[in-house]
Amino acid sequence: MSHKLTDGGQVLHVGTLARVEGEGAMHIEIDDGKVTEVQLRIFEPPRFYEAFLRGRAWTEPPDITARICGICPVAYQFSSCMAIEDACGVTVPAAVQAMRRLLYCGEWIESHALHIYLLHAPDFLGYPGAIEMAKDHGAAVERGLRLKKAGNDLMTVVGGRSVHPVNVRLGGFYRMPSVADLKALRPVLAQGLEDALATVRLVSTFDFPDMEQPYTYLSLRPEHGYPIDTGSVVTTSGAAFDVRDFPSHITEFHVAHSNALHANLDGEDLPYVVGPLARYTLNHDRLSPLAQAAAREAGLGTTCRNPFRSIIVRSVELVEVFVEALRIIDGWRDGVAPSVPVPARAGEGFGATEAPRGVLFHRYRLAEDGTILDAQIVPPTSQNQPSIEADLRTLTERWVQLSDHDLAHRCEEAIRNYDPCISCATHFLDLTVERS
Numbered sequence: 001m002s003h004k005l006t007d008g009g010q011v012l013h014v015g016t017l018a019r020v021e022g023e024g025a026m027h028i029e030i031d032d033g034k035v036t037e038v039q040l041r042i043f044e045p046p047r048f049y050e051a052f053l054r055g056r057a058w059t060e061p062p063d064i065t066a067r068i069c070g071i072c073p074v075a076y077q078f079s080s081c082m083a084i085e086d087a088c089g090v091t092v093p094a095a096v097q098a099m100r101r102l103l104y105c106g107e108w109i110e111s112h113a114l115h116i117y118l119l120h121a122p123d124f125l126g127y128p129g130a131i132e133m134a135k136d137h138g139a140a141v142e143r144g145l146r147l148k149k150a151g152n153d154l155m156t157v158v159g160g161r162s163v164h165p166v167n168v169r170l171g172g173f174y175r176m177p178s179v180a181d182l183k184a185l186r187p188v189l190a191q192g193l194e195d196a197l198a199t200v201r202l203v204s205t206f207d208f209p210d211m212e213q214p215y216t217y218l219s220l221r222p223e224h225g226y227p228i229d230t231g232s233v234v235t236t237s238g239a240a241f242d243v244r245d246f247p248s249h250i251t252e253f254h255v256a257h258s259n260a261l262h263a264n265l266d267g268e269d270l271p272y273v274v275g276p277l278a279r280y281t282l283n284h285d286r287l288s289p290l291a292q293a294a295a296r297e298a299g300l301g302t303t304c305r306n307p308f309r310s311i312i313v314r315s316v317e318l319v320e321v322f323v324e325a326l327r328i329i330d331g332w333r334d335g336v337a338p339s340v341p342v343p344a345r346a347g348e349g350f351g352a353t354e355a356p357r358g359v360l361f362h363r364y365r366l367a368e369d370g371t372i373l374d375a376q377i378v379p380p381t382s383q384n385q386p387s388i389e390a391d392l393r394t395l396t397e398r399w400v401q402l403s404d405h406d407l408a409h410r411c412e413e414a415i416r417n418y419d420p421c422i423s424c425a426t427h428f429l430d431l432t433v434e435r436s
Contacts, residue, residue, distance in 0.1 A: 058344050171340045
């Protein structure tokens with residue numbers, strides 16, 4: 001809806017934006033072709049997880065924090081497990097870590113497939129949603145649903161169910177899947193790998209606006225392999241630090257227009273970015289040969305700074321996690337102990353993993369009996385809020401001559417580049433543009 005104001009300005013209002021998770025609003029003010037104000041207004045009520053974790057037992061965060069998100073519960077489970085195990089001085093065996101990585105692959109598959117096919121592809125193919133897109137691109141939508149089901153099936157076998165897995169516990173799992181359980185999944189994952197390669201080929205044909213980010217990228221980087229479940233922190237500005245030093249480099253702060261905290265890196269004015277573009281740019285050399293080849297064929301270099309091309313990077317990451325899942329399954333053996341004890345002790349622990357949308361950091365301080373004294377959770381979308389606003393400022397000034405309808409659509413696309421997860425809801429945005 002668009003209307004003129006008496007002072008010569010103009011307001012464009014988009015009631016709700018589907019195809020992202022959560023509720024919020026966007027306010028943009030333009031004066032003489034220049035953007036004077038951009039606000040990503042997240043008005044969804046805060047849920048106070050950090051506050052009500054205080055006083056709980058050290059064993060509880062994996063189950064409690066999983067409820068923060070229905071799309072990426074495993075990210076919250078494993079970041080909390082790693083932080084509490086760190087506080088308690090426990091390192092899980094390699095086999096437990098491998099099974100955690102396998103479950104995490106399932107989450108990446110279902111999350112990336114959902115975003116690529118049902119949330120983001122309609123923007124590039126010119127449809128209001130996946131249902132409308134299915135009329136002309138039925139095979140592609142079926143492929144997306146098949147990919148998401150493969151991820152859900154993997155999460156069910158390893159995690160006990162596909163949403164908020166119940167098999168995860170501190171120190172490992174309640175039970176390990178058998179070789180037979182995992183081998184039964186192999187044909188589904190082999191088909192998924194072919195579907196992932198087809199996905200890269202499909203999205204590489206999309207038309208992308210020419211837009212490059214100058215921001216610092218931040219991701220984990222493990223000793224081996226692509227960052228999913230472990231690693232220390234690295235950035236494109238040359239910083240490198242251990243996860244336990246995250247609070248020393250990342251400062252959270254409140255802004256009046258958002259119920260989600262913003263964050264900056266080492267006091268820099270420029271935003272920093274977490275997520276697929278950061279992971280890819282900082283860890284391209286860690287991709288499997290098949291994923292690297294797919295990236296090259298899609299026209300990606302060793303870095304990617306165009307946020308609109310993030311859909312290609314997510315597709316390449318789909319290839320990577322299918323390769324990784326098949327590798328873990330093929331090397332699995334029965335008879336592995338499902339968990340190790342994690343006895344309570346006083347201490348402070350730090351953990352971070354790569355959620356589908358970027359680095360997810362947890363910190364816990366425990367009393368001697370394991371009671372949680374303090375908790376801190378830094379989700380990826382919170383970290384990306386300043387970069388989303390900066391993208392919108394750049395985009396609006398570059399395409400200010402567009403009609404209100406086209407400019408609003410381009411802004412919505414720019415937000416969806418980040419696959420923002422404000423909560424587990426489906427509606428996110430009220431967009432207001434004021435021109436004067």
